[in-house]
Amino acid sequence: MISLATATINKKVRANIKACLDEGMIGGGRFIKEFEQKVADYVGVKHAIAVCNGSMADIVALAVLKHLYPNKTEVIVPALTFIAQINAVIINGLTPIFVDVGYDYQMKEPKIIDDTLCVMPANLLGKRCDIQGNIILEDSCEAFGLKPRDMGTYSFYPSHTITTGEGGMIVTDNDKYAELARTIKNHGRKGNNVLDKFHFNMIGFNGKMSNISAAIGSAVMDDVDEIIKKRKDNVVLMNELTGNDFYSESPHAYPILCDNRDEVLLKLEKNKIEARKLFSCLPTQEKVYKYMGYELGDFQ
């Protein structure tokens, strides 16, 4: 099977994991900060906060904004994206406002209103979605390395650019966002000293990444340029083979538009080539949203 997902298991991955095991540090540990620092340096941001997966990165990032702007309730999202992005809005008790996506995989310009907490584009397929808004929270789960304007989220799931198995990260230059994200992903904990450790200032999640996952991530970061170059080379090759001219800053997958999609998917599977739908149109195809009473807008 030619898989959509591959994991980079270099020598450093094995050495780092051995260190976790030898030191008996598989929960918290030194690799978390190391991985965060490498990602912050690579992206060129002040703060990188490791979390347990990309969905949790979205959940925590939205919880940060909700905490700062409790009266703003709406989050503008693309109609075509992975459902975890929308679920992160709903889990925070916020309302998703769907905006259509063009044939360039980019969310169209949204209408900002007083209730808008933030605009949350998805940098689908590693392509930056250039969009305006009050606060831009970029779901870059498919676009590792893109520097966000205000705040961004990455996923390290096996099908993404680099993988830690399960894992995610929030990146931002904003000190307040970063401080709140660190608190919220740690149950809302007040502090780590012995008297504060079981006091909590806000509602939080367990969004922590384990030291083992971070040990993998930190090791893989040493090869990140090579990994992204390989992905870019594959896009060039696919463009040659298909005659298309797809371009992406940090390639995730290669998109092909076709009328007989399901037929093609089954044929590829039969030939042991993994492929998938991009996503579904969430407001129309996912019945769960129809029943939740949101204004879903006019989509096909």
Next chain:
Amino acid sequence: MISLATATINKKVRANIKACLDEGMIGGGRFIKEFEQKVADYVGVKHAIAVCNGSMADIVALAVLKHLYPNKTEVIVPALTFIAQINAVIINGLTPIFVDVGYDYQMKEPKIIDDTLCVMPANLLGKRCDIQGNIILEDSCEAFGLKPRDMGTYSFYPSHTITTGEGGMIVTDNDKYAELARTIKNHGRKGNNVLDKFHFNMIGFNGKMSNISAAIGSAVMDDVDEIIKKRKDNVVLMNELTGNDFYSESPHAYPILCDNRDEVLLKLEKNKIEARKLFSCLPTQEKVYKYMGYELGDFQ
């Protein structure tokens, strides 16, 4: 430092992790099912569903019940427990109803009403909380191995009975609960075949445990009897040293009541012995709950 947390790193842990790396399977993989099966067999339940941490186990278990009984909105919880249990209620948009805890660390009998979705005791310190209710969802994050009446949750955080770094599990004999939990922890995904994979029947979370974490868990399960025996021996020793007669089915920590708690905590820390508060009284000490508009009840 004598730590509250230790990780069991046996030879099997190293062998299992090597297998994950050699097979390139660090996200999904065969150890997840293997770990689940070992836990199900050990506990004596039909279903065990691995998740990314104990907080997520609570979140997903409550989401299962909420899905089945959408008109029931209240969850009865102890006033003294880890805050993640209460946050799991709130994250699901449900209302926590706090019930006091006695000097035996057990939640007192609650009043069940029509709106009660479930009673959610915590088996604090590994002691079973024997309580009545319509549906009992047992937070056994501190009580690995206790078989729940209806549904239970475990945590594999380093301070708990066995650890996978970060990790959790839901256990139940109920087929419907198990099926829903598997869907909800996987984003609400409809199915895994190529045409269904990006369709979703319900709101879900990314609650997935990685193959690496499961590889650790599966290996540690081979030593679980020995680990729990050691904990029980330590309780006997502490009873001898303190003159108390604490008993717990699956010991987590040894509790000591004292008036000058904070002084003792700081003294122990100075002598490099890690200790902690049990928890705080959530409805009175955690300001965040005061401001959320819940009926908090009358607690000291």
